[in-house]
Amino acid sequence: MKYSDFRLSKKDEKKYVVIIGCGRLGASLAAEIYGQGNDVCIADRDRDAFRKLDSSYGGLTETGDAADLETLSRASAEKADCLILVTDNDNINIMISQMAESLFHTKKIVCRLYDPEKECIYRGTGIETICPAVLSAREIEKLLGKEKAMGTERSKDEKQCIG
Numbered sequence: 378m379k380y381s382d383f384r385l386s387k388k389d390e391k392k393y394v395v396i397i398g399c400g401r402l403g404a405s406l407a408a409e410i411y412g413q414g415n416d417v418c419i420a421d422r423d424r425d426a427f428r429k430l431d432s433s434y435g436g437l438t439e440t441g442d443a444a445d446l447e448t449l450s451r452a453s454a455e456k457a458d459c460l461i462l463v464t465d466n467d468n469i470n471i472m473i474s475q476m477a478e479s480l481f482h483t484k485k486i487v488c489r490l491y492d493p494e495k496e497c498i499y500r501g502t503g504i505e506t507i508c509p510a511v512l513s514a515r516e517i518e519k520l521l522g523k524e525k526a527m528g529t530e531r532s533k534d535e536k537q538c539i540g
Contacts, residue, residue: 391414391415391416392415392416392458392459393415393416393417393418393453393456393457393458393459394410394415394416394417394418394457394458394459394460394461395417395418395419395420395449395452395453395454395457395459395460395461396410396417396418396419396420396460396461396462396463397419397420397421397443397460397461397462397463397464397470397473398419398420398421398443398462398463398464398465398470399419399420399421399423399426399427399429399430399438400426400429400463400464400465401429402463402489403419403421403429403461403463404419404426404427404429404430404431404434405431406461406463407419407430407434407436408430408431408433408434411433411434411435411436412433416436416437417434417436417437418436418437418438418439418452418453419436419437419438419439420438420439420440420441420443420448420449420452421438421439421440421443422440422441422442422443423440424440427440437452439451439452443464443469443473444469444472444473444476446476446480449473449476449477449481454477454481454483455480455481457477457481457483457484458483458484458485459483459484459485459486459487460473460474460477460481460483460485460486460487461486461487462474462486462487462488462489463489465491467490467491467492467495470488470489470490471488471490471495471499471504474486474488474499474504475504478502478503478504485505486503486504486505487505487506487507488504488505488506488507489506489507489508489509490506490507490508491508491509491510492508493508493510493511495508496508496511
């Protein structure tokens with residue numbers, strides 16, 4: 378997966394990024410951010426999760442529970458320019474975000490949340506949130522709006538591909 382619009386830093390400006398959660402998204406982000414020339418450490422409590430990392434990934438990995446300060450310290454979270462939380466647990470993502478904000482004064486924190494109600498709670502704080510359900514709903518609305526505005530409908534085959 379390529380994130381062509383995603384740029385963490387300007388050319389020649391190296392950042393240190395800590396990613397918590399080595400699922401598909403975390404592994405993909407780690408490879409992309411590392412590939413842009415940044416220093417990356419990805420942490421996960423399951424050592425086997427690191428198998429998802431692309432073979433070109435040359436950054437650091439840290440095994441441990443990221444809700445534990447010791448794991449965050451081993452990942453050098455206190456030095457991070459950016460902390461990205463993409464575990465499959467909203468409460469863990471929120472808790473680690475708050476810890477990083479208050480203890481490490483991390484400059485940029487991005488926290489994935491599955492529950493749209495939790496996303497609303499954190500709007501306006503120093504923690505940036507992203508909610509796949511909300512983003513999907515927005516994109517679907519755009520697609521439906523385009524169809525209506527253009528006076529076209531998707532073919533039967535296109536509808537089957539979508540779901």
